[in-house]
Amino acid sequence: MRVQHNVWYVCALSEQIDRQLRRKVIVDEPVLLYRTEAGQVIALRDRCPHRFAPLSRGKLLNDVVQCGYHGLQFNTDGSCVHNPHGNVIAPNNRVRSFPVIERHGLVWLWPGDPEKASPDVIPDLSYMTAPNLKTVHRYLEANYRHDILVDNLLDLTHTDYLHLGSFASGACERSDIKVTETNNEVMTVLSQFNAPAPPHMLNSSIDRVDLQYRIRWHPGQVMTFEMATAPVGGDLATAPFYRFAHIATPESDNKTHYFISFTRDFDLDNLELDRQIADFQVAAIEREDGSMLEAVQAEMRNGDLHEMRPVMLPTDAGALRVRRIIKQLVETEEAGRRRVGNILAEA
Amino acid sequence: MRVQHNVWYVCALSEQIDRQLRRKVIVDEPVLLYRTEAGQVIALRDRCPHRFAPLSRGKLLNDVVQCGYHGLQFNTDGSCVHNPHGNVIAPNNRVRSFPVIERHGLVWLWPGDPEKASPDVIPDLSYMTAPNLKTVHRYLEANYRHDILVDNLLDLTHTDYLHLGSFASGACERSDIKVTETNNEVMTVLSQFNAPAPPHMLNSSIDRVDLQYRIRWHPGQVMTFEMATAPVGGDLATAPFYRFAHIATPESDNKTHYFISFTRDFDLDNLELDRQIADFQVAAIEREDGSMLEAVQAEMRNGDLHEMRPVMLPTDAGALRVRRIIKQLVETEEAGRRRVGNILAEA
Amino acid sequence: MRVQHNVWYVCALSEQIDRQLRRKVIVDEPVLLYRTEAGQVIALRDRCPHRFAPLSRGKLLNDVVQCGYHGLQFNTDGSCVHNPHGNVIAPNNRVRSFPVIERHGLVWLWPGDPEKASPDVIPDLSYMTAPNLKTVHRYLEANYRHDILVDNLLDLTHTDYLHLGSFASGACERSDIKVTETNNEVMTVLSQFNAPAPPHMLNSSIDRVDLQYRIRWHPGQVMTFEMATAPVGGDLATAPFYRFAHIATPESDNKTHYFISFTRDFDLDNLELDRQIADFQVAAIEREDGSMLEAVQAEMRNGDLHEMRPVMLPTDAGALRVRRIIKQLVETEEAGRRRVGNILAEA
């Protein structure tokens, strides 16, 4: 997979990781995830170096993982600490350990060079755990490539067509899109004027509105959204807004770990509301985006978007900016790896 | 797929195409089929040029197709006629349109160079809609390559073995095969003398017959059959005969669109008889040919017949003649495309 | 498949072959197996040379196989003896026949050069049919490559981990492994001292034992086992033992024909016991080894073990010795084929 490796990817929700051994494939790499007795999340390569049994089929002995095939034991740093068959431990008898950090209710994993893994570059999603807000998370296994999902999310004009009747009630009279870029982050502001009120507002007396989506893309395919609604002609900048986030972690060439969160500032303790909001949104996403994106995956057959020479629309500006940034980041990484290779070869 | 492209292939039965958007893959190309309000059949490439959504997942607005993803609208000739996001339309914003003709109750599509698409070269199947005859059509999705089916149909000696008990009652005493070729059409006449009467004749007092199959192959993998039956020693040339047709349109390397029709000259208005004849034949074809041809597909694993060095029998004469014609037609096409490529490169 | 071809592989249990035409893929080659009227097992390539129909879909006429597609008839030596369409038989109109021998209740097939097929090199498994012993056979279709299974069987230290609770009750205090090699046969002796008594002994008053596995590997992936149990400190060499055998015939890159037999020296006529022993063992093998080995197959994705640079443990000594022998045998075979090729090219 030609993707960024020196970046934090969300590999799980905090609530998904416990004392069970769990396997997740992240950027084509099998990863074993578990929590120590003290509660720390550990990420090791999920493949025993002896005969390649997935360690996730083994057993946890306190914080040590025992392989389920012939019983080698590995510590939280991936080093083999016990060989029950003579207890000789060769220097290469270890599994790779991945830098991992738990933050904002999410587990972040760094699949690249551990030396470069600075916690400072994790996007700030602190609103997710702010005391006056309530965030609900969901996880989907998506059967399409991550960039097909990112294209989808960065161009929300699809809402009026793909989500007609669920998230949207029809096309607006006029729209406007602005894309800006700062430090490898892309911000897209899509304003829609005089649009039919979305279905969830139909109970109110309002039937047309102005809408604004403010979308921020961060490396690691983390996207946050603010959706503001105002009466037609109102001030969108100061209008009340909802927050949600979509995170598209690459699994393999046709699979994506899809994390979605919904944040609200009212009725925080209403667990029934937690469920209702998430259920409604996830159902529409799976039914409408899911089936369309699987069809796009089938058409693209793992081809590269640009090599397939698509028609570009003005509304693609955000997605194209993101592709350009990713391309540069990946090329920089690859040049770095070649440089290290040359130095090692000369030494 | 190394097949003819400058040829008419049957892509659907007329009765299959209506105001729904339908997708059919023809020689590896996804095709959208629908009928205009005036009743004309339209064939466009089933892939939006923007982000490759299948247009068949969109919507028909009068005769215009609206993409279901971001709402681009395409006319019956494939040109984009509306972009709801600013309405700028780039020159490459169009989908390919295929020449398509409705004739003899069938929809014919030309996947090659549109300039060469002359309706005159559609094989004459006018008997299918003749007033004194009744033709019933069926469509099968076949899970094997089209040439495996063509080989099957051009060598009907298989009937005595594969269809023993359904279409045949046993081997004949003596048989005779004649193959002729005119203008890229191949005619095979298989005569079987003193054969046990086929199962459908067992109610009569006749127990042995002479039989003649007259098979015509046309480019586009269209095969028509006349099956004549006479008392032993009778004149097969003037004996009464049934007509049927089999058409094997290449879908992909292991799939074929299989159209079968049955024509009769009696009891024309008997709808129950329509159903009975077609049901009986299709059931035997699926059960007997279908499972055998899927097994042959598995053995051939998409290999080329000649490269696999098969033993040739005299009864293969028709099928070999067809393979030779196809090979020449494909090579002529490819040489033509190379010539055009050279001219463009020199210009 | 890069495996030995000049070797006897078990392709079936004797009891599996009768007057039915049966298909088995052996080292990627489709094989038709049946018994003549006189009871001899015949093995032909399961692919008609005419249009590649599997002959196993045909019919047996006395000892002759009639192809189910167009009726060619083949003799037990693979030669075509009847062409119903004119009865001209071309010299290449024959199918390959494989040397095949029935011995010890098993059917052995030689997929390589028939001239080299000496019955003398079939491993001596005569105990299987000895009058004072009773052997029960089972057959499993395994969804992993044969060498993953051979690795598994030659290193029985996995029993204490993978089969905890079924075949083993826990790890021993001390163990010892000895590997010897004679004439391309590898003998591994694994002794385990002061081990918890295995589950099947828990009804007795003994709770700890010494154990010895004596494993013999023969080319053709035939492995025989003796499992001796003695009181702690007893003489394992003279202790009573069970016998069993595992045979791993390569089918394709991710499939293996897995034959297992259990031999006992008591209660020989107890058919209910036959069933109980085999059922218990096969259930544990499928549940515990089967799911682990499929996971290893998925991790290895058909890669070569050594190229994947595994960590080696002392307990791998037997399996490594076997891999070295196989490698030499395969290289010798390939050099022989190249030599023959050169001689033919010069002639």
Ligand code: FES
């Ligand atoms: S595969 Fe893990 S210890 Fe052998």
Ligand code: FES
């Ligand atoms: S994919 Fe068709 S309009 Fe975007």
Ligand code: FES
């Ligand atoms: S395929 Fe066997 S006779 Fe034709």
